[in-house]
Amino acid sequence: MDLYTLILSIASLLLFLYIFSRNSPKNSKKNCIPEPSGSLPLIGHLHLLGGKEPLCKKLATMADKHGPFYSLKLGTHRVLVVNGWEIAKACFTDNDRTLATRANTAGGRYMGYNNAIIAFAPYDEYWRNIRKMAIVELLSSHRLEKLKHIRFSEMDSFVKELYGLSRNGDKVTISEALERLTFNINLRMLFGKRFSGNDYGEVNSEPWRYKKAIKLALYLFGIFVLADALPWLERFDIQGHVRSMKETAKELDSIISVWLGEHLKKKRENQGASESDFMDVMLTHLPEDTVISGHTRDTIVKATTLVLSLTGAESTSVTITWVLSLLLNHPTTLMAAQQELDHHVGRDRWVEESHIHNLKYLQAIVKETLRLYPPGPITGIREAMQDCNIVGYDVPKGTRLVVNIWKLQRDQRVWENANEFRPERFMTTHVGLDVRGQNFEYIPFSSGRRSCPGITFGLQLVHLTVAKLIQGFDIKTAEGMAVDMKEGKNMNEN
Numbered sequence: 001m002d003l004y005t006l007i008l009s010i011a012s013l014l015l016f017l018y019i020f021s022r023n024s025p026k027n028s029k030k031n032c033i034p035e036p037s038g039s040l041p042l043i044g045h046l047h048l049l050g051g052k053e054p055l056c057k058k059l060a061t062m063a064d065k066h067g068p069f070y071s072l073k074l075g076t077h078r079v080l081v082v083n084g085w086e087i088a089k090a091c092f093t094d095n096d097r098t099l100a101t102r103a104n105t106a107g108g109r110y111m112g113y114n115n116a117i118i119a120f121a122p123y124d125e126y127w128r129n130i131r132k133m134a135i136v137e138l139l140s141s142h143r144l145e146k147l148k149h150i151r152f153s154e155m156d157s158f159v160k161e162l163y164g165l166s167r168n169g170d171k172v173t174i175s176e177a178l179e180r181l182t183f184n185i186n187l188r189m190l191f192g193k194r195f196s197g198n199d200y201g202e203v204n205s206e207p208w209r210y211k212k213a214i215k216l217a218l219y220l221f222g223i224f225v226l227a228d229a230l231p232w233l234e235r236f237d238i239q240g241h242v243r244s245m246k247e248t249a250k251e252l253d254s255i256i257s258v259w260l261g262e263h264l265k266k267k268r269e270n271q272g273a274s275e276s277d278f279m280d281v282m283l284t285h286l287p288e289d290t291v292i293s294g295h296t297r298d299t300i301v302k303a304t305t306l307v308l309s310l311t312g313a314e315s316t317s318v319t320i321t322w323v324l325s326l327l328l329n330h331p332t333t334l335m336a337a338q339q340e341l342d343h344h345v346g347r348d349r350w351v352e353e354s355h356i357h358n359l360k361y362l363q364a365i366v367k368e369t370l371r372l373y374p375p376g377p378i379t380g381i382r383e384a385m386q387d388c389n390i391v392g393y394d395v396p397k398g399t400r401l402v403v404n405i406w407k408l409q410r411d412q413r414v415w416e417n418a419n420e421f422r423p424e425r426f427m428t429t430h431v432g433l434d435v436r437g438q439n440f441e442y443i444p445f446s447s448g449r450r451s452c453p454g455i456t457f458g459l460q461l462v463h464l465t466v467a468k469l470i471q472g473f474d475i476k477t478a479e480g481m482a483v484d485m486k487e488g489k490n491m492n493e494n
Contacts, residue, residue: 044073056406075229092448116303126293364426370444377406
């Protein structure tokens with residue numbers, strides 16, 4: 001057989017195998033996850049995700065065309081996008097452990113102490129142990145009860161500050177006041193720190209620097225870094241995001257390191273002193289020579305307090321701002337909530353946490369706000385640790401996956417008039433739904449092993465703050481105009 005004949009035979013065989021594979025049952029349409037058209041060589045679908053529109057809305061538009069479960073090629077990675085509750089249920093139940101690890105991203109490496117913060121840590125012994133410590137020693141109901149004096153005292157200071165401003169007829173940017181409230185509660189619980197409004201406003205002061213760096217870090221965690229899709233571009237840092245991440249991480253570490261040093265000094269000078277904040281608790285539980293998954297004790301302490309600061313303050317104040325904005329745009333709903341307070345609490349005493357249980361309409365308002373504006377509209381990127389099957393589709397190890405909570409919670413099949421603010425639905429047609437991830441058509445804090453561990457704390461603060469504001473103040477917009485509800489690109493901008 002001459003060379004030409006051999007080449008022709010091989011080519012014919014390859015063509016036959018290609019045609020056979022395309023038509024074999026194994027690769028039938030049933031097992032091919034839908035994929036939008038327009039994928040380009042090298043970059044895949046990256047060019048379809050640009051622009052100013054929030055990513056969750058772009059992905060939702062694709063779902064309207066391609067269905068609730070589709071695949072995107074983002075550079076070197078295959079990413080599955082879940083937009084429907086049935087698929088989310090399969091991910092968070094049957095495949096929850098398989099999909100429990102996080103993708104290795106620039107944000108986790110450069111701003112998360114090389115993935116030591118539990119939000120970006122891989123699914124391993126380190127993640128399990130540190131997450132458990134955070135839940136038991138800071139976020140459990142028992143611990144929150146012991147720390148309630150912090151919430152109460154900060155809430156009292158917050159209300160007094162607002163009263164002082166309102167008596168003078170001053171206009172208040174409520175989002176800024178809420179940021180100070182949630183930051184101070186968070187800082188006292190984590191680090192034993194508290195700052196006044198003037199401290200936050202003093203340029204280059206420690207609290208000013210910390211708050212600025214936290215907000216910048218949250219922004220950087222939420223943006224797309226080209227190197228996450230095309231790793232070989234990381235050295236070039238075309239967007240400048242990696243440089244910004246390194247600078248922000250350096251700023252945060254410099255401040256938290258000072259606070260850690262203060263705690264270590266106090267621990268040395270006051271042997272047997274009681275634990276007053278979460279950093280104290282971690283130093284008590286972790287010996288000085290601790291090393292877990294390559295992370296030293298000091299790194300673990302700084303990374304864990306940082307992630308709890310990142311997730312505990314900003315998202316809570318943003319949710320409260322969304323609630324108030326919706327109430328201002330729906331005065332009838334606001335009036336009904338105030339009437340509920342009058343009935344169950346009265347006007348001769350302040351609402352307290354113990355009253356929230358009876359304020360069903362207020363709870364429905366918060367639930368509906370979380371449905372329309374979930375704190376994380378898209379889940380963090382998960383990665384399959386082994387081959388698995390999701391609703392009949394074969395998913396190879398290493399495949400990445402995100403759940404579009406924003407789209408899932410506006411499913412017209414589940415929610416009547418899904419884009420409208422209707423708190424009453426949680427007292428009628430959806431009265432039994434809970435926020436803790438067990439009802440997959442409503443998962444504002446995600447679900448499964450990677451769900452938010454701070455749900456109880458966050459909801460306590462949201463309910464009490466909103467209740468006190470609408471009970472004690474006549475809230476209105478400065479010019480009597482409706483609040484602009486247009487979301488920012490990262491969905492946490494009001």
